[in-house]
Amino acid sequence: MGELDEMLAKSHDFAEHLLGMFGEDIEWFGGDRPEAAAAAAELAFEHAHALRVLFSAGTPNSGAAMLRLQYEALLRAAWLLYSAPESPVEKLSAFLTEETAATAKNVISAEKMLLALESTAEKAPNLRGLVLQLRELRDSAWAPMNGFVHAGLHALARTQDGFPAELGTNLVKLSNGMLPMSARLLARTTTSVALVTAVDKVYERFVDVLPVVAPGGN
Template sequence: MTEKALNHLLDRTAEFHEAVHQHVGELLPVPEPRFLTAFQSGLLSLEHALSAFMLFQHGLCPSAIALARPQYESLVRGVWLLHAASDLWVNKLSEPLSLESAKRANEGLGLADMLKELEAAPSAPAGIVAQLREYKEVAWKAMNSYTHGGLHPISRTLTGYPPQLIYDVVRNSNAVVALTAQLQSVLTGQPANMEPVRQIHETYKDVLPIVHSPA
């Protein structure tokens, strides 16, 4: 991996983020609590991804990589809210923030349980859920290490961040962004909103790992 290749990836990723945010900025979710709350979770995932990318641009690698976990978790929660969450949990996560509502929400399901419920939900897209599960199995320990200031960031602070590592992390983050763009489009209830996502996948396939294009 060369610095030139990494810089090209970062330049193309900037364009990719712009295209995704332009598309998502034009979307309106179905005006129902389940769709609205899932949409907000998707927006949060996109914000984490953009923030991580900006940190990478400034060479702040440990903080950038630490955002991989909340970016991923926010997407999983959005998919779970749409396909598997009970009405009770939708209501808990959509009510105004207060000490009491925060306490109730913090008693919610963890990531592993959300994935299990998604795998059992008839309406959940099996291909997307499988990708979310695979991502967790491959990257979870490293994501936790960066989030909690463990061995990975401490060691890399001493040895530096090789271009290949940054390259791989950025591409994986882009994959989560691509999946989130699909989620946000589905939440509008308008199938036509998936066509721009297909075009984005095709145009920016060079900055993505293998991600199944939306059907």
């Protein structure tokens, strides 16, 4: 088994462990805000799963494109839970029809969501770790993430010259680094304080599949 294949197998175990913590006995908060945030966090997990599947299938450029989708779902989850005004929460929680889809279109950009979270974090120290990680990802990885989504230079060059296994391993790790943040947000839409605490400690058992810097708290 190559380095990338081994990373993918371990990453799958990591994601499954995190999701397995949310058993059928978990009680969830009701209401538009926590339900919408939970849906976005779950979507981030789905995008991470798709990334691993695409890398496993030998389509790494398509897998790399999933990073932006995963990041935006994570960012949306945090914004919905902590910073979004009631109006966009309602728009993004409405029953899906052509009319509601049009109303919810272009509710807010990724940068504005992040700015709103940074403003919230100024008054909520417990959010600063999460928001710092989101900002660092935005500043360091946004351009290449867009490049893979929009068939830019990153994607075209890797298609022509090959996709190094080391790069694939690092991108999978980057995706894995967003999973604990998604799990923490998801846990905070439940009534279980013990679950939040447990999720906060999971990364300690899977450091070999994570970026060097552990994700911040939330």
